[in-house]
Amino acid sequence: MKYIDEFQDPELARRLLDDIHSTVTRPWALMEVCGGQTHTIIRHGIDQLLPEQVELIHGPGCPVCVTPLEVIDKALEIASRPEVIFCSFGDMLRVPGTGRDLFQVRSEGGDVRVVYSPLDALRIARQNPDREVVFFGIGFETTAPPNAMTVHQARRLGIPNFSLLVSHVRVPPAIEAIMSAPNCRVQAFLAAGHVCSVMGVGEYPELAERFRVPIVVTGFEPLDILEGVRRTVLQLERGEHTVDNAYARAVRPEGNPAAQAMLEDVFEVTDRAWRGIGVIPDSGWRLSPKYRDHDAEYRFSVDGIQTREPAECRSGEVLQGMLKPHECEAFGTVCTPRTPLGATMVSSEGACAAYYLYRRLDITTAAREASPVV
Amino acid sequence: MCLAVPGRVLDIEERDGTRMATVDFGGVVKEVCLEYLPDLQVGEYAIVHVGFALQRLDEESAKQTLELFAQLGMLQEEFGDPWEQAAEAGGATPPVGDAVIEEVRK
Numbered sequence: 001m002k003y004i005d006e007f008q009d010p011e012l013a014r015r016l017l018d019d020i021h022s023t024v025t026r027p028w029a030l031m032e033v034c035g036g037q038t039h040t041i042i043r044h045g046i047d048q049l050l051p052e053q054v055e056l057i058h059g060p061g062c063p064v065c066v067t068p069l070e071v072i073d074k075a076l077e078i079a080s081r082p083e084v085i086f087c088s089f090g091d092m093l094r095v096p097g098t099g100r101d102l103f104q105v106r107s108e109g110g111d112v113r114v115v116y117s118p119l120d121a122l123r124i125a126r127q128n129p130d131r132e133v134v135f136f137g138i139g140f141e142t143t144a145p146p147n148a149m150t151v152h153q154a155r156r157l158g159i160p161n162f163s164l165l166v167s168h169v170r171v172p173p174a175i176e177a178i179m180s181a182p183n184c185r186v187q188a189f190l191a192a193g194h195v196c197s198v199m200g201v202g203e204y205p206e207l208a209e210r211f212r213v214p215i216v217v218t219g220f221e222p223l224d225i226l227e228g229v230r231r232t233v234l235q236l237e238r239g240e241h242t243v244d245n246a247y248a249r250a251v252r253p254e255g256n257p258a259a260q261a262m263l264e265d266v267f268e269v270t271d272r273a274w275r276g277i278g279v280i281p282d283s284g285w286r287l288s289p290k291y292r293d294h295d296a297e298y299r300f301s302v303d304g305i306q307t308r309e310p311a312e313c314r315s316g317e318v319l320q321g322m323l324k325p326h327e328c329e330a331f332g333t334v335c336t337p338r339t340p341l342g343a344t345m346v347s348s349e350g351a352c353a354a355y356y357l358y359r360r361l362d363i364t365t366a367a368r369e370a371s372p373v374v
Numbered sequence: 375m376c377l378a379v380p381g382r383v384l385d386i387e388e389r390d391g392t393r394m395a396t397v398d399f400g401g402v403v404k405e406v407c408l409e410y411l412p413d414l415q416v417g418e419y420a421i422v423h424v425g426f427a428l429q430r431l432d433e434e435s436a437k438q439t440l441e442l443f444a445q446l447g448m449l450q451e452e453f454g455d456p457w458e459q460a461a462e463a464g465g466a467t468p469p470v471g472d473a474v475i476e477e478v479r480k
C-alpha cells in the first residue's frame with residue numbers, strides 16, 4: 001500500500017479500506033459519475049487499494065468531454081467572426097472540433113478570451129458595446145446556475161451585445177441511459193457531490209428504486225471517495241438500494257433552491273447529444289424562449305455544419321464505462337495530451353487524460369507493447 | 375472547470391443591484407457573486423464555482439480542502455494562466471499580450 005501515506009489522514013484512510021476489505025464478499029461494479037472523482041481515484045491509486053472484487057467504472061461526468069462536436073464546431077465558427085469576442089473557460093481551448101480548436105482560432109486572429117467566470121464575459125460585453133460578446137456555456141448542474149444568472153443579469157442591465165452558446169447537460173438522465181443500456185454492468189453509483197450541492201438529492205430516489213441501484217452522494221477528495229465506496233459496498237452486500245449522502249458537509253438534501261429557481265426561469269429541458277454517446281432524452285438545457293435574444297444560436301446562423309469525428313477514437317465507450325482508456329488502440333501512441341484525438345484526452349477531468357497523466361509509464365509502455373503499429 | 379473551490383469571504387458589497395463578495399482562496403483573491411447564497415457573511419466559507427458561491431461550508435472542512443488542493447497543485451490549475459496551460463499541454467507557444475484576465479480582474 002505505497003500510496004496510503006499520501007492521504008491527508010492516512011490512519012482514517014486505512015480504517016476505511018480495512019472496513020471495505022472486510023465487508024466485500026462478491027464482485028461489484030460501481031460507477032463514479034464525476035470526472036473530478038475519476039482523477040482523484042487514478043491520482044491516488046484508489047482503484048489499486050480497493051479489494052479486487054470492487055471495480056470502479058468511470059462515468060461520463062466531464063463537461064468538456066461530453067460537449068458534442070457539432071457545438072464545438074459552432075463555437076469555432078462564431079469565434080472566427082471579426083465582430084465577435086468569444087469568451088470561454090480555459091478547459092475548452094484545446095478541445096478538438098472538426099480540424100481545429102479555439103487555440104488555433106485565436107492564433108488565426110480570432111478574438112478568443114479566457115474568463116474565470118461568466119460574469120467576466122458580461123463585463124467585457126459592457127466595455128465593448130460595439131462588439132458581439134459570446135460566452136461558451138457548457139457544463140453540468142454546477143455550471144448552469146452561474147450561466148443562467150449571467151443571462152438574467154444581461155437582460156436586467158440591458159446589455160444587448162451579450163449572448164450564450166448553450167450546451168448544458170444534466171446528470172440524472174445520463175444515469176438513466178447508462179442503466180437502460182443492454183450491456184450495462186453498473187450496480188451502484190457514486191453521485192457527483194457538487195452537482196448535488198445545487199440540485200439536492202430529490203431526483204435520485206426514483207432512479208435508485210426503478211433500477212434497484214444504491215446511489216451514494218460522494219465528494220471528490222481521496223477520503224470522500226473511500227467513504228462513498230464503503231457505504232455503497234455496504235448497501236450492495238446487504239441487498240439494499242437507497243440514496244445515501246456521504247458528502248453532507250457540502251450537500252443539503254434540498255440543494256440550493258435559489259439556483260434551482262433561476263435554472264427553471266432561464267432554461268428549459270431539452271434532448272441533448274453527448275459527444276461519443278449520442279442523444280439522451282431530456283438530458284440538457286437550452287435557453288427558454290423568453291431569453292432568445294441572448295441565445296447565440298439564434299443570433300448567429302450556424303446551421304448546416306458538417307462534423308467529422310476521428311474514427312479511431314473510442315471515447316464514447318470510455319464515457320459509458322464500457323472500455324478503459326488504455327484499452328483504446330490509440331491511447332498513448334497516436335493519442336496523447338499533446339496530440340489528442342478525443343476530448344477525453346484533452347480535458348483535465350477526462351478519463352483518458354487521467355490515465356495518461358498518472359500512469360504514464362506503466363500504461364503507455366503496456367499500450368506500446370500491445371500495439372502492433374509501434 | 376467542474377471543480378468547485380472553497381473560499382473565505384473578505385468583504386461584501388452591492389454592485390449594480392447584485393450582491394458581490396471578495397473571496398480568498400488560499401491566497402488567490404477573486405470576485406464572487408452571492409446571489410445564490412444571499413445570507414453568507416464576512417468570515418464565512420463557501421464552495422465557489424466559476425465565480426458563484428453555491429453552498430456554505432464549515433471552516434475546518436474548507437481549510438482541509440484548500441490545503442489538499444494546494445498540495446496537489448489544483449489551485450494553480452484553477453487560477454493559473456489558462457493560455458499558458460493550454461500551450462504547455464499542446465507543446466505550442468502561448469499567444470502574447472493576453473491582458474484579458476488582468477483586465478477583468480480590476
Ligand code: SF4
Pocket residue numbers: 312313314315316318325328329330331332335336340341342343344345352
Ligand atoms: S485514448 Fe484518445 S483516441 Fe482513445 S478513446 Fe481516449 S481520447 Fe479517444
